[in-house]
Amino acid sequence: MSVRDFVDHHYEHFNAGTLRETAHSLLEFLQGGGKLMLTLAGAMSTAGMGRLIAPMIRAGHIGAISCTGANLEEDVFRLVAHDHYERIPHWRDLSAEDEVALLERGMNRVTDVCIPEEEAFRALEAHLLRRWRLAGEAGTRALPHRYLYDLLTSGDLDDAMQADPSTSWLLAAANADLPLLVPGWEDSTLGNILTARVLQGEVTSTDVVRGGLDYMLDLAQWYEAQDQPVGFLQVGGGIAGDFPICVVPMLNQDLDHGVPLWSWFAQISESSTSYGGYSGAPPNEKITWGKLSPETPRFIIESDATIVLPLLIGYVLDL
Numbered sequence: 001m002s003v004r005d006f007v008d009h010h011y012e013h014f015n016a017g018t019l020r021e022t023a024h025s026l027l028e029f030l031q032g033g034g035k036l037m038l039t040l041a042g043a044m045s046t047a048g049m050g051r052l053i054a055p056m057i058r059a060g061h062i063g064a065i066s067c068t069g070a071n072l073e074e075d076v077f078r079l080v081a082h083d084h085y086e087r088i089p090h091w092r093d094l095s096a097e098d099e100v101a102l103l104e105r106g107m108n109r110v111t112d113v114c115i116p117e118e119e120a121f122r123a124l125e126a127h128l129l130r131r132w133r134l135a136g137e138a139g140t141r142a143l144p145h146r147y148l149y150d151l152l153t154s155g156d157l158d159d160a161m162q163a164d165p166s167t168s169w170l171l172a173a174a175n176a177d178l179p180l181l182v183p184g185w186e187d188s189t190l191g192n193i194l195t196a197r198v199l200q201g202e203v204t205s206t207d208v209v210r211g212g213l214d215y216m217l218d219l220a221q222w223y224e225a226q227d228q229p230v231g232f233l234q235v236g237g238g239i240a241g242d243f244p245i246c247v248v249p250m251l252n253q254d255l256d257h258g259v260p261l262w263s264w265f266a267q268i269s270e271s272s273t274s275y276g277g278y279s280g281a282p283p284n285e286k287i288t289w290g291k292l293s294p295e296t297p298r299f300i301i302e303s304d305a306t307i308v309l310p311l312l313i314g315y316v317l318d319l
Contacts, residue, residue, distance in 0.1 A: 002314075002318055003315055003318070003319045004315045004318050004319075007020050007023055008020065015301055015302055018299060018301050019301050019308060019311060023312055023315035023316070025264070025266075025297045026233075026264070027316055029229070029231055029263070029264045030061050032229070033228050034264060035060070035061060035228060036063060036230070036231050036232070036264075037063060037065075037231070037232050037245075038056075038064075038066070039065070039066040039241040039244060039245075040053075040066070040068065040235050040240055041067075041068055041235060041236030041238045041239075041241065042071075042235070042236040042305060043070065043111070044067075044235060044306070045071045045072075045074035045075040045078060046074045046113060046115065047306045048167065049169070049309060049310070050168050050172075052309070052317075053313070054168060054169045054171070054172035055172075055313075055317055056313055056316070056317070057169065057176055057178060058176075059317065061316065063230060064179040064181065064219075064244075065169075065179075065181070066180075066182075066183065066240050067182060067240050068187070068239065069144070069184060069185040069186070069187055069190065069191055070187075070188055072144065072182050075168055075170040076151075076152070076170060077121070077124065078120075079161055079165070079168045080123055080124065080157060081119035081123065082162040083162045084120070084162075085113055086107060086114045087112060087113050087114075088109065088113065091109070091112045106118055121189055121193070123160065125190075125193050127157070128148075128190065128194075129202065129203070131150065131151070132194060132197070133202065133203055135208040136204030136208050137204070141207060141209065141210050142208070142209070142210060143180075143182070143209070143215065144182045144190075144210075145182055149174040152168075152174040153175065179218065179222050181218075181219055182215065183212045183243035183244075184212060184239045185209070185211075185212070212243070215243075216243070216250070219244060219247045220247055220250065223247050223248070224259055229263035231263050231264030232244075232264065232265045234267040234268070235268050235305045235309055245262065245291050246291070248260075248261055248262060248290065249289055249291060252290055261292055261293050261296065262292055263296065264296065264297050264298075265292055265296055265297070267283065267301070268301045268303065268305045268308045268309060268312075270302060270304060270305075282300055283299070286298075
């Protein structure tokens with residue numbers, strides 16, 4: 001039984017029913033010529049979601065991606081240090097002393113998996129430090145993901161890849177030169193490392209990396225150039241989703257350009273839609289901000305994205 005058959009047969013009510021409705025609608029949207037802005041919050045890269053996002057990129061279903069700085073870098077960390085990752089099966093039972101032991105070993109825990117500092121952070125740092133230095137010396141600047149695109153397509157990491165390259169969504173994006181947005185990149189391990197190297201004088205200035213408003217400039221140009229419907233699949237909440245969805249009201253309300261609203265919307269989130277938590281803001285609220293229309297197909301699945309996203313993508317790809 002395929003994922004599509006399984007969902008159609010077993011998922012009828014509650015969040016399962018909403019997942020099936022979302023899958024039906026998304027498949028219809030994509031088959032009708034639409035494409036997606038995919039936004040990634042949380043630890044989707046460390047969870048290995050690249051296994052499914054990469055095929056979606058290669059199939060042409062994703063037109064652009066917005067992600068946190070963590071998701072950007074952690075896809076490459078996993079690619080080059082996969083064999084050194086450690087799973088923590090009983091992570092809820094860890095004591096403070098257990099956590100200190102992990103720290104002393106350079107194992108940075110993300111729920112039930114640890115990212116190795118030396119094999120991941122420091123291995124990548126050496127390659128990026130050279131690029132940042134050269135940019136500083138030449139007086140050039142680039143967006144955060146452009147340094148990683150250059151690294152991934154240069155061949156410098158070919159012999160260092162431990163995970164299957166086909167499971168890296170960032171490598172698939174780099175090969176396709178996919179538009180990428182990383183708002184708030186400064187809140188990342190690599191952002192911290194760059195700051196440290198500037199303080200040490202190893203890199204001339206943090207200006208070698210362009211900032212979030214530059215991403216909005218690029219996004220506005222990209223959105224206005226689209227000649228097919230663009231949908232919005234928000235995985236988690238926060239800045240990864242909030243930043244790109246605002247390009248539509250900016251173009252319409254601040255520039256009076258009259259661009260189409262987002263043509264399709266779904267959010268996968270565990271956040272409650274009460275108490276003012278933005279990550280849980282329901283789709284209808286986005287109508288009042290000029291992001292969606294009353295006619296926009298819109299869904300919210302209140303569940304764990306690491307469970308729901310593979311089912312949704314598996315349905316679309318008919319795995």
